Amino acid sequence: VTFHTQTSRKQIHLAAHFPGVNNTTIWADPLSGSQIDFSSFEHFAATAERGKFDFLFLAEGLRVREHNGQIHDLDVVGRPDTVTVLAAVAAITEHLGLVGTLNTTFNEPFELARQLASIELVSGGRTGWNIVTSNDAFTGENFRRGGFLGNADRYTRAAEFVDVSEALWADQKIDHHGEFFDVVGQLSIPVSPQGKPIILQAGVSDEGRDLAARYADAIFSPFADLESGRTFYADIKRRLAGFGRGADELKILPGATFVLGDTEAEAEERYQYERAAQVSGATALRTLEAVWGRDLSEYDPDGPLPSVDLVVENVELTAGRATHHIDRRGSALAWVEKAEADKLSIREVAIAKLSRGILVGTPAQVADRIDEFVQTEASDGFILVPSITPTGLDEFVDKVIPLLQERGSYRTDYEGATLRENLFA
């Protein structure tokens, strides 16, 4: 008989986010590869599976972003369809979960539920769905409806969308007549080995948190510092009880990028270099324009910030992004105060304001940091996005994963065959 005297450590869950629209991708690096070629997805997924990651994560944008009426070409312009890439990755992996971001505002439930059930079939139950909603007329112009949903209605539609999908995944013959959908029929695709796809949610508004507590198996959270992470973690776990769910039934995974070095000083130096490479002068100016609501192309990115008095309210200069500036003048004031306090140029303050969720240090320090988040209930792991496509994850898998395994906080092999078995092992 073996006695386990040590309390077993909480297990870390990691996901690999294929880089997309962000300010973390370094374009100019000689190692930077295609954002589109399947070989990039192939390499990235193989690395994630080698590192025993829970899942691959794909974002999605249903309209190419624009800034001040022009295509925003300082970032990824387009990418292949999420469902198609996940199906292709399913064929070249065995254990890795496959999570795609798919929109409930512009899709139809029968169609999307069928596509996800089909990836479940070809992957043997490794699929996940990151549910996103949208209310912007800009994206809607690709779907005929324009901005057809009010801000509150988008979550009502999402909830009904998931209800219909879940009934279809149970391979029931359904006769649904609701506020948004009328669906009569059956998928006639067998129930998947994991029952149904894993559900992720990323919204952190009050409605978004309730939607997550009711339906989600995991949350893609923006809270990647210990204090806000713990507050968010406690809030979500409290909401779970309100929906009759246990605290362990939902994983909280903040998004983060990482910078490694052989010494702390080397990591810090590399971090400074990477941030400068990630946020060019042009990117800094466009970020500033989005806050100020006006053209600022005459400004020197290495010079001081424009006056707050120049802010134009109620103009959304950048279209197709996840975050919008609601209190424009307040946001601008925060930028100016930050710049004045730390004596920063436009580009430097953009780097500071855009730097969230970055794990910097030696492999041991980064492993410590991740483990601290999980053992102290600031998260259940991380969704990691590297800065180089597609090889940026290699170093993390080679250097940090073995340290997490040594301390008994991370799997040395996949626990099960399905994503659900691994995420809730």
Added chain:
Amino acid sequence: VHHIDFEGRFFSVKGPSIVPRSPQGRPPIVVRATGAPSLDVAARRADIVRVAPDRVAEARAAIDGAGRTGLVTVLVDVPASSAVSDALATLRHDTGADGAVIVFDEIPDAAASVTSIAPFVRQNGPTTLRDRLGRARPASRYVRTLEGAAL
């Protein structure tokens, strides 16, 4: 990268496409023509039209009528029976079709199927489907030409 600003009876789409143009330009469009309305769409829009063996001449006439002579591949359905190789051997003569869609009643024995059709297909060919059909990659609608030089 271009906005398409399409406005039609059924669809309005702003664009641009989120995915880059494919190696073959765009996927070949296949239409099964069973009567006048589908044959009309097929003749005007399709790269491949599927018809019953006795409608090949009708299909060719519709394609000619649409001004697309030589641009559309006409295929007929051939059941996957023991006589499949005989059917393929006399296909062009008997029906005037460019090729066949072999319709299997059950999941085929792959090796036996390949052996029986091997004499009729190109062994090493081009890589895109459009190339296999012997069709040129369509030019982008956004290609601009300068005087005397195509970009």
